[in-house]
Amino acid sequence: MKKSIYYSLRKILGTNADFFLIVGQRGNGKTYSCLKFALDEYKRTKKRFCYLRRWAEDIKAFRMEQLFAPFVDYIKEIFGEEFTITYYRHKFYLVNGNGTKIDTLGYVTSLSDVSHSKSIAYANLKYIIFDEFIQMAGERQMGNNEIGRFENVLSSLIRGDNTDVKIFMLANTVSKFSPYFIHFGIDINKVEQGQIITKDLPVAEDSKIFLRVALEYCEYNPEVEKKISKYTTSKMIRGGKWEIPPTDDIPAAIGEIATEKLLFSIYEDQANVIIGCFLRRSKWSTIEQNEATMLMYEKYHHREFLVLRTIERKSNYFHLSEEKSLNYHTYNDINLMLEDIKENCDIDFEHELYMGRVFCDNMFTADYFNNSWLRFGRVTARSLL
Numbered sequence: 001m002k003k004s005i006y007y008s009l010r011k012i013l014g015t016n017a018d019f020f021l022i023v024g025q026r027g028n029g030k031t032y033s034c035l036k037f038a039l040d041e042y043k044r045t046k047k048r049f050c051y052l053r054r055w056a057e058d059i060k061a062f063r064m065e066q067l068f069a070p071f072v073d074y075i076k077e078i079f080g081e082e083f084t085i086t087y088y089r090h091k092f093y094l095v096n097g098n099g100t101k102i103d104t105l106g107y108v109t110s111l112s113d114v115s116h117s118k119s120i121a122y123a124n125l126k127y128i129i130f131d132e133f134i135q136m137a138g139e140r141q142m143g144n145n146e147i148g149r150f151e152n153v154l155s156s157l158i159r160g161d162n163t164d165v166k167i168f169m170l171a172n173t174v175s176k177f178s179p180y181f182i183h184f185g186i187d188i189n190k191v192e193q194g195q196i197i198t199k200d201l202p203v204a205e206d207s208k209i210f211l212r213v214a215l216e217y218c219e220y221n222p223e224v225e226k227k228i229s230k231y232t233t234s235k236m237i238r239g240g241k242w243e244i245p246p247t248d249d250i251p252a253a254i255g256e257i258a259t260e261k262l263l264f265s266i267y268e269d270q271a272n273v274i275i276g277c278f279l280r281r282s283k284w285s286t287i288e289q290n291e292a293t294m295l296m297y298e299k300y301h302h303r304e305f306l307v308l309r310t311i312e313r314k315s316n317y318f319h320l321s322e323e324k325s326l327n328y329h330t331y332n333d334i335n336l337m338l339e340d341i342k343e344n345c346d347i348d349f350e351h352e353l354y355m356g357r358v359f360c361d362n363m364f365t366a367d368y369f370n371n372s373w374l375r376f377g378r379v380t381a382r383s384l385l
Contacts, residue, residue: 023217049126051131
């Protein structure tokens with residue numbers, strides 16, 4: 001049999017984890033492999049799966065009806081020529097040639113529809129496939145408690161006779177920003193392409209019972225890139241690189257004297273980081289030649305611009321947070337904070353951003369800032385940094 005060019009679960013299944021996080025280039029077969037695995041396991045054990053997405057819009061009937069379209073021949077191969085799979089009201093059914101629903105293969109739900117999940121009995125469930133768990137660039141925020149929603153859905157799914165459930169979490173490398181990496185204590189910056197890491201997490205303090213989390217950053221697949229290389233320049237789609245725009249170097253001159261003053265800060269609660277915006281002033285001199293007199297003279301230069309960095313402390317003057325208990329210098333309304341900065345400091349941050357006078361110390365700070373900016377309801381700044 002010819003070896004498939006697409007992603008295989010074989011290596012990560014060997015970790016015997018409870019949570020399997022799989023990230024990599026789009027189109028490499030992550031979802032296909034998991035769905036095929038779910039079909040094989042149902043055929044072997046009659047255990048069912050649940051297909052999970054972040055938003056209810058992602059599991060509309062017309063989308064779910066196409067989910068198993070690539071498996072038409074494979075369904076006939078393992079179940080018989082007359083069999084198909086159909087979707088109806090949050091369930092996938094195995095259907096015979098007479099159109100009779102023989103059995104439930106799997107379930108469908110979303111994080112944004114937690115109440116719906118609580119009202120369904122998920123009998124004989126063994127596998128959960130959480131597809132596209134990393135938020136796409138420009139996608140609206142779910143709120144500051146996505147992990148809480150995720151755990152509520154899991155508590156609805158994993159109950160009764162459902163024990164030892166395995167959870168697959170799949171995503172394209174669209175962003176290193178994800179509350180799930182924080183939740184599982186994974187520093188995604190340290191995971192190399194092609195690497196699998198595992199972590200054993202205690203289920204409670206002082207507990208001797210552990211959950212094993214495995215993360216695979218799929219190796220680069222040149223065959224997948226060949227199929228789509230003429231249609232896109234995306235680093236994520238072509239090679240599985242993280243889709244984070246590179247940031248320009250912070251302007252600097254030889255011999256400059258620079259000072260920075262913290263203007264405002266934003267607390268990103270999902271990543272548990274504070275992004276600080278600094279007003280950077282620099283001055284330096286160069287030796288120039290007067291074209292008329294040919295004499296050398298010292299020319300003085302200065303400039304001001306804004307720099308974003310991750311910091312440990314919050315600003316004592318303008319700090320943005322989702323906290324409900326606010327002091328005089330803390331805001332949970334970004335419009336009000338930006339207006340106050342403009343009025344009191346004569347700095348129009350959004351104009352500076354638009355004019356390209358805001359720099360980041362690295363691309364990860366840019367990613368955190370972009371997600372924070374979106375969280376507070378502003379138009380994406382990703383392309384402007």
